[in-house]
Amino acid sequence: MYGNTHTTTSVTALQTTLFRHEARDIVRACVNASEADSVIFAGTGTTGAVHKLISALALTAPPVVFVDTFAHHSVLLPWRELAAEVVRIPETSEGILDVSFLEAKLKEYAAEKNRRLIGCFTAASNITGILLDDVKITALLHRYGALAFWDYASAAPYVNVDMNPVVPGIEQGLAYKDAIFISPHKFVGGPETPGVLIAKKKLFVNTVPSGCGGGSVFFVNRESHGKLSLKEQLEAVALRSGVGVKGPPWLKLSERNGPRHAVCKVCNWKMWDAWQDTPNLVILGSRQARRLPVVSFLVRHPASGLFLHHNFVCALLNDLYGIQARGGCACAGPYAQDLLGIDEGLATRYEELLVEDSQLDRTHLRRYQEHSEREVLRPGFVRLNLAYYLPDDHVHYVLEAVRQVALHGWKLLPQYNFNPETGEWKHIRHQVFKDRKWLGSISYKEGKFSYKDVEEESSETSIDFSWQDVLNEANTILSNAEKAAHRAQLADQTLMFDGEAAELRWFLLPSEAQQLLEGMHPQFQASPFAPPKAGTVKHSEGQTKEKSAPLCTAVPKRACCLPKEVAGSQQFRWHAPPKNIFKPFLKVSLPPSSGHIWKFVHFDFLFLSMPSTVKQHALHHLNNNFACFFAYTVHVGAVLRVMPTFYMKFPEIVKKYLEVLGVPYFYEEQCIVEQASALPECTSICSFCSRMKRGRIYACARREGYNVLALGQHLDDLTESFVMSVFHNGRLRTMKANYLVREGDLRVTRPLVYVREKNLRKFAEEKRLPVIAENCPACFEAPKERHRVKQLLAAQEILFPKLYHSLKSAMHPLMAINRTGIESALHQNGFNVQDSDSD
Known part of the structure; x- marks a missing residue:
């Protein structure tokens, strides 16, 4: 049951609101919070609680923050980003906080007036589980006028959390905590619950809540608005998971489990x-x-x-x-x-x-x-x-x-x-x-x-x-x-x-x-580090001068995003590609007498395979520009790429785009992953997917009367395939620029084999072409091998700027092969890898 917590007029909203109020009361009771304490559900675990507290403090000057060696990044880094002066308190030989060192530092900084002193300590290390004496340290902090904040993210599932402990003797009245951070997702039954901040109400001096918006206001008119006064309601607006406040039962469960x-x-x-x-x-x-x-x-x-x-x-x-x-x-x-x-x-x-x-x-x-x-x-x-x-x-x-x-x-x-x-x-x-x-x-x-x-899992018998x-x-x-x-x-x-x-x-x-x-004795170099024996841990002591981070960064006045719909002022039209795309395109498109790889022919029926990426869009505009420039007549159609996944939907903007340009398209859909999962063995879903898509595209081209299929692979694609073939198959091989399929009725061309991917992307972005991301989640292994090769080549290109020019020259004889099956004929001595029309 879930409803909006900003109203109580419906039964679902009322019940959800009551759940949240009850959850807050359960937390308050379990941690011994008083009426002077606020209990606030704060987004993502301790991280959200820390950020909300820092916002509430509304600090006007960087504070001095004392931290222990255990400090989690969620607690330490927000203070660093605030440009606070962070003082790291070392450990004793027993591996616990050096209280004497802390007191010395408190005396030193307490002498400086008008500086906010804050102790932000960890109840238990999330690495070693070592516990600190929260009562003794808290009393010491208060004795010198410092606030006491405690991170109970790791400790709370194991120990009793007490916001206001009653202790006898001199510590009485000083042992209360100013704030506690809890990560409920670490409890049994706690996943998906928001973080919890318990803090003294007097700390909330901010006039604007950390998550200003709906639910934090009392009344809004056209020119101004009034905020709520109750801090728990004011700060609860940023609650990430309304259903997640079911979390407090984890506290009750922990309480029931005894000592x-x-x-x-x-x-x-x-x-x-x-x-x-x-x-x-x-x-x-x-x-x-x-x-x-x-x-x-x-x-x-x-x-x-x-x-x-x-x-x-x-x-x-x-x-x-x-x-x-x-x-x-x-x-x-x-x-x-x-x-x-x-x-x-x-x-x-x-x-x-x-x-x-x-x-x-x-x-x-x-x-x-x-x-x-x-x-x-x-x-x-x-x-x-x-x-x-x-x-x-x-x-x-x-x-x-x-x-x-x-x-x-x-x-x-x-x-x-x-x-x-x-x-x-x-x-x-x-x-x-x-x-x-x-x-x-x-x-x-x-x-x-x-x-x-x-159903399959439920039918399995237990072993x-x-x-x-x-x-x-x-x-x-x-x-x-x-x-x-x-x-x-x-x-x-x-x-x-x-x-x-x-x-x-x-x-x-x-x-x-x-x-x-195998009985050999290789030479070993000593490890560059070795954990010290217990009681001899070395650490950086005292004040650490942190690099100050800017309090804020100016937000640019303009932002960019991918187009989601056709705006009224956006008109699709043909564009002339720049020289760094058109000239390489011409090198493979002019008549073969000039020594190039392939040519367009008058009255060819050109069929473009189009998943709406930058390279397929460029093909449309290149073909149109080429036909106009050389007065060639080429009949163009497009197949919207076969979808390999269960849930990808082809954006309507791409269909609209083709309609405006007057390009007929044919939408083919096939659930390839489901077919692959039904096979007895499928070692490579990518290879299977490629064969299935290619067959579907061939069938569509023949059905609609096209004799040329243009694919959009560019120089980066060919280079990656070349490197992968050498690395994993031991063969000099890459995709062909122009070839006939085995049946001889369809010619496959790749007009962009000399064009760089970065130039195509720039063209698409400048002309605001409706590009969708190539995002196929069907790969059973990540990161993909092609992705790793792309990274390798990118790193090498930084060192050798002419890398792709050299690789293009090396691959030219391979991409110029114009029929399938030739590689297999040349590798009959032990090689049985069959050629495919994907080459």
């Missing part, structure tokens, strides 16, 4: 006991400090002194045991560097190595992440947590699985591939995510929700197994790993890392593991 912290102590004892004979397992953080059952660790390979990559360890825990651990976890970067033993100089070297080349085109390359080709070198660790409600046999299973991986996991390295661009590790037999679920599989064809995989059976099976696989390593064919992967990259490599490679399993 959670006592259970956490037992879990920790079990951890240390299970791993005491596993010297390869490097636990990060102090074991003496009070901590939650949250543990981060590295696995050291004893013979080499190097570590196993954290993502490889996570892959083993997933593949062998089904345990979902997290690798990397750089969400508290400074603390992670302390724990790993990485000083500022080494951290800078890693950052410079990992940063993406700023010259790369992030817009047109459609890069999914921001990283270099050496992302795998980013330091990290494995993190997992033992929930307080886990049965004993589950806890034993997880601990024994980690122990097995720590002792023998390196032996499986030769069976895994890693992607240096993303740092991902996958088993050689599981490179494709075959069990992926698709939103596009949801259907409403019969007027109701249906998802075919649900009886014990945790010990899984451990035994994993142990068998690890025991047979040495034999499997002898069968693996691995190149010398050390060649991937040269110079600075070789010096900063800290993990064992699959090829090195194979050499060790």
